[in-house]
Amino acid sequence: MTSKMTSQSAARRSAGAAESVAGNGLLDRRIFLRSGAVFAAGITSGALTAPAAGAQALQIEPWMKTPGAPLSGYGQPSQYEAKVARILTPVPGQTQIGTSRTPLHLLEGTITPNGLHFERHHSGVPDINPDAHRFVIHGLVRQPLVFTLDALSRYPMHARTTFIECAGNGALLFQNAPVQQTVQQFQGLLSCAEWTGVRLADLLDEAGVDPKAQWLVAEGADAAGFSRSIPLAKATDDVLVALYQNGERLRPSNGYPMRLVVPGYEGNTHVKWLRRIKLTEGPAMTKDETSKYTITLNSGKSLQFVHPQECKSLITRPSHGLAMKEPGLCEISGIAWSGYGKIAKVEVSADGGRSYAPAMLQEPVLSKSLTRFRMLWRWNGGPATLQSRATDETGQVQPTRAAQIASRGSRTIYHWNAITSWGVSDKGEVKHVYA
Amino acid sequence: MTSKMTSQSAARRSAGAAESVAGNGLLDRRIFLRSGAVFAAGITSGALTAPAAGAQALQIEPWMKTPGAPLSGYGQPSQYEAKVARILTPVPGQTQIGTSRTPLHLLEGTITPNGLHFERHHSGVPDINPDAHRFVIHGLVRQPLVFTLDALSRYPMHARTTFIECAGNGALLFQNAPVQQTVQQFQGLLSCAEWTGVRLADLLDEAGVDPKAQWLVAEGADAAGFSRSIPLAKATDDVLVALYQNGERLRPSNGYPMRLVVPGYEGNTHVKWLRRIKLTEGPAMTKDETSKYTITLNSGKSLQFVHPQECKSLITRPSHGLAMKEPGLCEISGIAWSGYGKIAKVEVSADGGRSYAPAMLQEPVLSKSLTRFRMLWRWNGGPATLQSRATDETGQVQPTRAAQIASRGSRTIYHWNAITSWGVSDKGEVKHVYA
Numbered sequence: 001m002t003s004k005m006t007s008q009s010a011a012r013r014s015a016g017a018a019e020s021v022a023g024n025g026l027l028d029r030r031i032f033l034r035s036g037a038v039f040a041a042g043i044t045s046g047a048l049t050a051p052a053a054g055a056q057a058l059q060i061e062p063w064m065k066t067p068g069a070p071l072s073g074y075g076q077p078s079q080y081e082a083k084v085a086r087i088l089t090p091v092p093g094q095t096q097i098g099t100s101r102t103p104l105h106l107l108e109g110t111i112t113p114n115g116l117h118f119e120r121h122h123s124g125v126p127d128i129n130p131d132a133h134r135f136v137i138h139g140l141v142r143q144p145l146v147f148t149l150d151a152l153s154r155y156p157m158h159a160r161t162t163f164i165e166c167a168g169n170g171a172l173l174f175q176n177a178p179v180q181q182t183v184q185q186f187q188g189l190l191s192c193a194e195w196t197g198v199r200l201a202d203l204l205d206e207a208g209v210d211p212k213a214q215w216l217v218a219e220g221a222d223a224a225g226f227s228r229s230i231p232l233a234k235a236t237d238d239v240l241v242a243l244y245q246n247g248e249r250l251r252p253s254n255g256y257p258m259r260l261v262v263p264g265y266e267g268n269t270h271v272k273w274l275r276r277i278k279l280t281e282g283p284a285m286t287k288d289e290t291s292k293y294t295i296t297l298n299s300g301k302s303l304q305f306v307h308p309q310e311c312k313s314l315i316t317r318p319s320h321g322l323a324m325k326e327p328g329l330c331e332i333s334g335i336a337w338s339g340y341g342k343i344a345k346v347e348v349s350a351d352g353g354r355s356y357a358p359a360m361l362q363e364p365v366l367s368k369s370l371t372r373f374r375m376l377w378r379w380n381g382g383p384a385t386l387q388s389r390a391t392d393e394t395g396q397v398q399p400t401r402a403a404q405i406a407s408r409g410s411r412t413i414y415h416w417n418a419i420t421s422w423g424v425s426d427k428g429e430v431k432h433v434y435a
Numbered sequence: 436m437t438s439k440m441t442s443q444s445a446a447r448r449s450a451g452a453a454e455s456v457a458g459n460g461l462l463d464r465r466i467f468l469r470s471g472a473v474f475a476a477g478i479t480s481g482a483l484t485a486p487a488a489g490a491q492a493l494q495i496e497p498w499m500k501t502p503g504a505p506l507s508g509y510g511q512p513s514q515y516e517a518k519v520a521r522i523l524t525p526v527p528g529q530t531q532i533g534t535s536r537t538p539l540h541l542l543e544g545t546i547t548p549n550g551l552h553f554e555r556h557h558s559g560v561p562d563i564n565p566d567a568h569r570f571v572i573h574g575l576v577r578q579p580l581v582f583t584l585d586a587l588s589r590y591p592m593h594a595r596t597t598f599i600e601c602a603g604n605g606a607l608l609f610q611n612a613p614v615q616q617t618v619q620q621f622q623g624l625l626s627c628a629e630w631t632g633v634r635l636a637d638l639l640d641e642a643g644v645d646p647k648a649q650w651l652v653a654e655g656a657d658a659a660g661f662s663r664s665i666p667l668a669k670a671t672d673d674v675l676v677a678l679y680q681n682g683e684r685l686r687p688s689n690g691y692p693m694r695l696v697v698p699g700y701e702g703n704t705h706v707k708w709l710r711r712i713k714l715t716e717g718p719a720m721t722k723d724e725t726s727k728y729t730i731t732l733n734s735g736k737s738l739q740f741v742h743p744q745e746c747k748s749l750i751t752r753p754s755h756g757l758a759m760k761e762p763g764l765c766e767i768s769g770i771a772w773s774g775y776g777k778i779a780k781v782e783v784s785a786d787g788g789r790s791y792a793p794a795m796l797q798e799p800v801l802s803k804s805l806t807r808f809r810m811l812w813r814w815n816g817g818p819a820t821l822q823s824r825a826t827d828e829t830g831q832v833q834p835t836r837a838a839q840i841a842s843r844g845s846r847t848i849y850h851w852n853a854i855t856s857w858g859v860s861d862k863g864e865v866k867h868v869y870a
Contacts, residue, residue: 032591039589040580057571057581058710067658068559070530073520075550075688080565084683085508095505108631108679109594113549115510124503130515136492145475146492154474156467156766159544159797159807196543223502244543248519253510275493331591362594364799372594
């Protein structure tokens with residue numbers, strides 16, 4: 001309905017070939033129903049003859065016996081879903097500095113609800129009065145400008161759905177031994193939303209950019225004055241000063257009342273609580289881009305301003321913490337993304353990479369956005385190693401762990417994008433493994 | 436960036452024609468910056484010579500002087516956005532029966548955050564324990580089935596973004612005089628989300644549909660046992676048993692732990708808290724589809740089972756309650772949708788329908804989903820009448836009010852989809868008018 005087969009898989013289908021599409025039980029998705037897998041319980045008494053058959057399988061539960069809760073102004077999740085929350089990983093001894101992580105293993109689709117979008121703060125969440133907030137553009141411009149929120153709200157708006165990923169997402173994967181954590185714990189600095197705001201290019205045009213300007217530095221109104229440099233070419237391409245997230249105003253933990261959205265770039269460039277942009281000849285070398293966010297190679301040299309997040313994917317279900325319950329058919333589900341453009345293909349393996357088959361991609365596939373992929377699998381109850389490998393429209397292929405370590409070394413904690421492997425035991429336990 | 440011109444508008448641009456695209460100030464969107472409109476305040480002292488120019492326009496606000504709030508498990512909106520909430524319109528004397536309405540005039544983009552999705556309840560919101568909940572398929576099937584939430588979660592998932600609109604949305608527009616209310620108050624029974632769940636077609640295939648079955652009746656686990664009949668052809672086309680809304684599990688007020696999503700059909704068919712589907716030869720004529728949701732014509736005859744919501748659009752900004760502040764350039768923003776497919780075109784008028792120009796549509800334009808449209812306008816400070824008119828991919832055009840009353844009469848309160856008009860006074864006040 002809203003998914004598509006890759007051409008390779010479609011060709012296999014039309015050729016009427018075997019149902020198996022890769023080793024260790026990966027299957028053509030169409031066979032699910034033909035297989036006779038029934039997870040529902042049958043109701044055996046007088047199935048077709050008694051018109052009310054089936055009704056007796058239902059109890060009148062307590063919540064049907066009295067009227068329910070009243071209408072509400074702003075809805076909240078069910079009390080039974082309290083576990084679906086961000087987990088907090090503050091700097092030791094702090095509550096305001098650190099990260100909160102999105103429960104990717106408990107979510108579906110591609111949108112992250114605003115309450116679960118990851119956070120990374122350097123001095124807590126400011127409680128900004130929007131009427132007092134000002135945003136200034138200055139430096140190498142013809143006319144410095146100061147914007148109120150009201151003034152900004154009069155400009156033409158643009159919207160796009162895009163992911164934000166922290167540069168340090170997956171940092172623990174550079175370690176020598178695989179961590180036994182959930183996807184949320186070691187890859188949860190990743191979220192996706194529909195952002196609406198004003199094109200930074202439009203505001204820069206108004207200010208009049210001096211030809212000498214090649215960079216800008218953006219600063220937030222938090223107590224850290226968090227600031228990052230961004231190349232002017234990116235700023236005038238697709239950067240937004242975002243006011244809305246998934247339809248409503250930004251929330252304080254995501255930059256209220258305004259933040260940068262820098263599609264595809266590492267998360268910290270999407271400066272929250274935006275108060276100032278200064279046009280400059282070169283990068284400002286702020287404390288935040290020299291003390292952090294550089295990639296130190298094994299040689300001791302460092303790569304600086306490696307901005308786009310690389311092509312990457314993750315299987316979210318099954319994954320560590322979500323054990324297999326019993327052998328048989330199930331769906332492997334995951335997400336893929338690239339800071340360089342659209343996802344072109346995600347391949348899934350159940351035998352540790354010896355064989356792969358293309359997964360179905362949820363449509364629409366959007367540039368620099370999360371893409372949900374799905375693969376049908378018959379688990380035979382034996383050991384399996386699950387992997388996913390994404391390719392983007394520029395041809396960038398998600399590397400193996402060995403290739404990533406070979407190119408970037410293991411002295412850094414940034415820009416991990418290699419293939420993640422889940423080892424399934426014959427008991428159904430799912431462990432993080434290096435394979 | 437993420438919008439497109441219609442071909443007509445694009446042709447006008449490439450021809451280098453006048454900036455005006457329709458009467459009373461509607462403009463080609465590209466002229467915004469060339470027009471010299473600057474809503475920001477200029478900073479005049481030593482703009483280009485002093486490197487720090489602009490910085491003095493910024494105060495160090497209190498929230499920059501101390502660390503902010505700590506990390507949080509589930510984020511909430513800013514205290515300054517408390518007005519962005521659903522408004523409650525219960526049946527008099529009740530708190531659990533009635534509606535809560537989405538603040539469409541305060542939102543942007545196309546996604547409705549889960550806490551703001553409209554509600555329509557017939558006996559309140561049940562607090563369902565998902566482990567105790569059962570969903571049964573029975574009636575004219577080979578094998579009645581009962582599903583736990585765990586069982587349902589093992590099936591292949593499908594996702595789609597689609598709107599839900601109450602059949603009674605806009606009911607007050609059948610009245611003889613235009614109501615002076617916000618969009619939220621009289622059109623707020625409309626929301627849009629990314630839904631993920633199991634195709635009902637897959638579950639029906641497992642149960643084995645008897646060839647005599649042409650309809651089904653779906654029942655909710657609320658105290659009202661709310662139930663609606665749906666044609667089998669629709670059920671096997673694109674209906675989902677949805678488990679997730681914008682990535683997270685459904686919320687209680689939107690059907691936790693499972694609901695039907697029936698793309699394009701009137702809201703009440705998307706049965707919440709789904710507990711039972713019975714396959715039948717004809718419609719069940721439940722209390723909920725005979726006492727309500729039929730369209731009584733002036734002749735006294737009633738139309739029953741008018742399921743898809745018709746092609747429709749609304750300008751959300753400016754609109755009643757959002758006055759114009761001063762003459763000059765601004766953006767007209769609104770939403771369009773159709774239960775029959777994709778929006779093909781939205782035309783906007785500033786002179787009460789004498790002239791129209793095509794608006795820009797936010798991409799991607801998805802079938803049976805909200806589509807955001809935008810139009811540049813130079814308000815000259817005089818009276819204006821704003822309208823939008825949507826056309827869908829099947830060729831259905833949003834009717835005038837007169838045409839709608841002529842075809843459906845004014846004895847019903849359902850399926851209002853005619854053009855809405857906003858009258859702007861020379862003081863900038865925005866009133867709902869019939870034009």
